[in-house]
Each structure stands twice: as C-alpha cells, then as structure tokens.
Amino acid sequence: MNLKILNYELSVCKINNISEINFNDELFFLGKTDQELSLVCNTKFVPQKCISCENGWKALRIEGELDFSLIGIISKISTLLAINEIGIFVVSTFNTDYILVKSDSLDKTVSVLEKEGYIF
Template sequence: MQLKFFSEPFSVCKVEDYSQVNWEQPYIFTGQTDEEKSLVCPTRCVPVNTTAREDGWSAFRIEGELDFSLIGILAKISGLLADQGISIFALSTFNTDYILIKTNQAAAAKELLKKAGYGVV
C-alpha cells in the first residue's frame, strides 16, 4: 500500500463560519455539528475568522480509491503508530483516508511506516 506524504504544514481550526474559506485550495476539509464548525487546511490558508487553531500538522494520504468494503486499513496504520506513541488525526473522503500527524513526529512516522512495508512517497 502506498502513502503520499505532504510536506506542506496543515492546521486544525474552529471557525465562526465558512465564509472566509478559500474553496479553490486543493485540500480543504470541513466538519459541522450542532456544537462547532471545524476546518482542516494548509496553514497558509487559515482564515481570519478562526476562533481556535492548532498548527504543526503533517499529512499522509492513502493512495488510490478505497472501496467501502475494505476493512481495517486505517485501524492497522493507526495501531502501528499508536504502539510507538504517535497520535493521529484521521480524515476520510469518498475515495480515501488522510492521516495527520504532528509535524515533530512526521519523520519517525514515515520511517515506521516504511519499515512496516508501506510505500511512502
């Protein structure tokens, strides 16, 4: 299985609303509940109406389209990282999964994933 590593830093934010989100950016993830509006985006794209944010995230994408019937892909990767004390923030799209890791642990995560047999590009 191939994972693509993104060198661009990401931020996880809470926003007042989505009016200032630059939807033309290739990596914009949103989530809304009755309690909050969340945004994950490249750090350079964080809007000014952010009410809370955490910077310093790096991202991996599982390459290819994952069929919904596949079981345990994210669980295996997250378990492997958790066993080494590396926490994740996971995001899913229709096609695949993204795994965010604090940037200060990204090099260790890449090495660990390679040793476990994942291709990391």
C-alpha cells in the first residue's frame, strides 16, 4: 500500500464556531458533534480564538481511492504504530484516510511502516 507524506504543518483544534476558519486553506477537516467542534488545519491558519489547540502534526495520506468494502486498513496501521508507541489522530474522507502523527515521530513512523511493506 502506498502512503504519501503531506507537506503541511498541521494543528488539531477545538473551536467555538466556524467564523474564523480559512475556507481557502488547501487542507482542513472540520468535525462537529453534540459536544464539540473540531478543526484540523494548517498551523498558519489556526483560528485566533481556539478553545484548545495541539500543534506539531504531519499527515500521511493513503494513496488512491479506497472502496468502502475494504476492511482493516486503519486498524493495521494503527496497531503497528501503537506497538511502537506512536500516537495517531485519524481523519477520513469519502475517498481515503489520513493518519496524523506528531512531527517528531514522523521518521520513526516511516521506518516502522516501511519495514511492514508500506511504500512512501
């Protein structure tokens, strides 16, 4: 399976409302539940009035469009990374999945996954 490291410095934020989101940002993910409003965005576009924010994330994209019938892709990757004590934050879109790791864990992440046959 092919993975691509995206060239963005990302932040994971809890925000109050969407009025400060830069909707022209190349990459952002917005999630809303009955308990919170979360945003993953380029660090340079973090809203000024965040409730909480965690900087220093890098994203790996699973290349290609993933069919909904495919099972266990995130499970396998997350298990490999958990065994190696690498924390993750996962975001999915209609086409594919994104695995975020802390920037200081990126080299170790790549090494672990390459040993298991993943191609970057």
